Amino acid sequence: MNAPSSFLAWTPASQIKIDDAEIRADQYGRCHLSDLHQASGGADKNKPSNFLRLEQTQALIQEIDRSSDMSTGIKPVEVIRGGLHQGTYVVKELVYAYAMWISPAFHLKVIRSFDAMATQRQLPDLNNPSQLRDLLLSYAEQNIQLSSENQVLTKAIETITHTEHGVKFQQACKILNVKQQELAEWLRKHNWDRYLNNARASTYYSENRGYCETKYSLKEGVKPSGQPYSYTQTEFFILPKGMQILAKRFGVKS
Known part of the structure; x- marks a missing residue:
């Protein structure tokens, strides 16, 4: 299955970092929410479960699910239970929403980290x-x-x-x-x-x-x-x- 065009296509070698904290991503570019929580400082009040229970968050998930980007069947939120990659993975829009919910400072860090990730893709050496x-x-x-x-x-x-x-x-x-x-x-x-x-x-x-x-x-x-x-x-x-x-x-x- 091809990932939607609005997702960043990450590989293990190109995972995003926030203050030297690595944020894991699955094959569709969805971020590991617990990694984001730890990168933000790991405060109990900022637990991902608290964010996901919010009525505003649920409304955003439903809206993303209805969008054309979701036509491939990729879920905005997916929970992996057991194994090395267990955890909750969310799409980029929810990453931004979660970061903004935590604080303006962390929101800015996430935005800049995403921008840096996109600009790090270097063009090949045409002389090689x-x-x-x-x-x-x-x-x-x-x-x-x-x-x-x-x-x-x-x-x-x-x-x-x-x-x-x-x-x-x-x-x-x-x-x-x-x-x-x-x-x-x-x-x-x-x-x-x-x-x-x-x-x-x-x-x-x-x-x-x-x-x-x-x-x-x-x-x-x-x-x-x-x-x-x-x-x-x-x-x-x-x-x-x-x-x-x-x-x-x-x-x-x-």
């Missing part, structure tokens, strides 16, 4: 043949990937604009050139679908964001005994907005 080669290869790979993603996205959009309700699961797999099991696992992991009466159906999360939709219709059937009966048919559709996200996610497979 090895670095120049790596740069050109990286550029070519990015262009190939972008072209592939755009082709799949265009194909998906062209297909689904001809139907009012988007496409069904099997159709989506063919358009995206992805195995059914792989797409099914992605949909479930990102809370896009669920099973209702042994049939795939959309969730409130995916419906609310316009990614998926479920249609219910009353059907008539005949039992082996010849007795007629009626039943409700459940049909799951991935809408144009959802297909755009999936095309970007699985486009590299084309």
